[in-house]
Amino acid sequence: MSYQQELNIALLAVQRASLLTKRVFHSHTKGPLSKSDASPVTIGDFGAQALIISALQHAFASDEIVAEEEAKDLRENEGLRTTVWDLVKEVRLRDDAAEEQIGGGVKNADIMMDIIDKGNSKGGAHGRIWALDPIDGTKGFLRGGQYAVCLALMVDGDVKVGVLGCPNLPVDDSAPLDSKVGENATDAEGMGVLFAAVQGQGATSRPLTEGALAQPKKIAMKSVSDISAATFCESVEAGHSSHSDQSQIAQKLGITKPSVRMDSQAKYGSIARGAGDVYLRLPVRKDYQEKIWDHAAGDLIVREAGGEVTDAEGNRLDFSKGRTLAANKGVVAAPEAVHKEVLDAVKSVLRNK
Ligand SMILES: Nc1ncnc2c1ncn2[C@@H]1O[C@H](COP(=O)(O)OS(=O)(=O)O)[C@@H](OP(=O)(O)O)[C@H]1O
Numbered sequence: 313m314s315y316q317q318e319l320n321i322a323l324l325a326v327q328r329a330s331l332l333t334k335r336v337f338h339s340h341t342k343g344p345l346s347k348s349d350a351s352p353v354t355i356g357d358f359g360a361q362a363l364i365i366s367a368l369q370h371a372f373a374s375d376e377i378v379a380e381e382e383a384k385d386l387r388e389n390e391g392l393r394t395t396v397w398d399l400v401k402e403v404r405l406r407d408d409a410a411e412e413q414i415g416g417g418v419k420n421a422d423i424m425m426d427i428i429d430k431g432n433s434k435g436g437a438h439g440r441i442w443a444l445d446p447i448d449g450t451k452g453f454l455r456g457g458q459y460a461v462c463l464a465l466m467v468d469g470d471v472k473v474g475v476l477g478c479p480n481l482p483v484d485d486s487a488p489l490d491s492k493v494g495e496n497a498t499d500a501e502g503m504g505v506l507f508a509a510v511q512g513q514g515a516t517s518r519p520l521t522e523g524a525l526a527q528p529k530k531i532a533m534k535s536v537s538d539i540s541a542a543t544f545c546e547s548v549e550a551g552h553s554s555h556s557d558q559s560q561i562a563q564k565l566g567i568t569k570p571s572v573r574m575d576s577q578a579k580y581g582s583i584a585r586g587a588g589d590v591y592l593r594l595p596v597r598k599d600y601q602e603k604i605w606d607h608a609a610g611d612l613i614v615r616e617a618g619g620e621v622t623d624a625e626g627n628r629l630d631f632s633k634g635r636t637l638a639a640n641k642g643v644v645a646a647p648e649a650v651h652k653e654v655l656d657a658v659k660s661v662l663r664n665k
């Protein structure tokens with residue numbers, strides 16, 4: 313299967329949703345609410361989820377969707393519902409043919425909430441299931457940092473297509489990695505990138521546009537012969553991955569450069585194009601199960617760019633277990649040639665804890 317239609321729809325859907333998140337990124341009223349696990353959700357998360365699921369339903373009506381958000385808060389709060397609807401009804405791609413391919417807009421606020429709730433699939437090992445994170449790195453989004461709009465198609469539990477929209481990363485694949493995001497990053501010339509991969513077909517990047525898709529360029533991980541010269545990326549939030557374990561691992565590998573802290577799956581995209589080399593995400597809590605929408609697109613993009621992605625024990629991430637990566641703990645992503653060396657350091661640090 314070439315998955316060209318799936319890739320095309322996923323790219324357009326993520327591109328349109330990014331237009332919405334960019335508007336919210338600039339506004340003073342992001343409407344953050346606290347979810348039951350105390351993590352934040354904004355009007356951008358709800359709006360982007362509605363627009364992307366609407367596109368998927370138009371093109372692939374019988375596919376299932378595992379998405380992060382649900383419409384409960386919108387059903388209970390009319391003000392919030394109206395704010396999200398005002399955004400969703402306005403955002404369109406500035407290219408009629410492209411907008412038509414993803415079905416045009418959502419009809420009304422009630423339909424919008426039903427669409428958001430279509431992301432409630434249990435996931436699993438059978439059939440076609442999309443994994444959607446409308447805003448990954450919501451804390452980064454609120455802080456003015458990196459975030460990503462993430463969409464992947466799994467078939468029988470295997471990731472076939474992955475797309476990441478990163479509005480605050482530079483288009484230039486060779487731009488140096490930077491933990492900081494400039495004041496007006498989102499609107500600045502040369503900012504905003506769409507990463508994509510299809511299984512067996514390699515990985516690409518292209519500029520995020522406001523209309524039709526831009527031309528893609530192939531991307532590849534940097535070849536690292538001396539691991540001590542590597543740049544490694546990790547989460548900004550110390551609650552999401554263990555900075556102390558990661559710093560010990562880096563030390564063990566002889567890495568002297570400070571880590572680049574970056575929110576969201578922008579980390580996967582950055583190492584896939586060789587802007588960084590290694591992404592480490594070691595668990596802080598034993599009981600936390602990583603969510604499939606936080607990894608599905610990035611995992612494929614890195615592997616298609618010549619990388620290897622495993623958990624802290626060296627097992628491939630298993631997306632067939634439901635909404636979480638129940639069979640995995642931690643993430644270790646690195647170029648194939650040095651992955652084993654990195655993994656050995658990970659195991660040794662974790663063993664001696
Ligand atoms: N305890 C714990 N451990 C690991 N991961 C967790 C944890 N709690 C939350 N999350 C998920 O982290 C997602 C954000 O990921 P990042 O680490 O890439 O970005 S950040 O630097 O932390 O903002 C974030 O994704 P979003 O909610 O989409 O922002 C969460 O799904």
Ligand SMILES: [Mg+2]
Nearest residue numbers: 351352380450
């Ligand atoms: Mg979240």
Ligand SMILES: [Mg+2]
Nearest residue numbers: 445448449606
């Ligand atoms: Mg996420």
Ligand SMILES: [Mg+2]
Nearest residue numbers: 380445447448
């Ligand atoms: Mg999210």
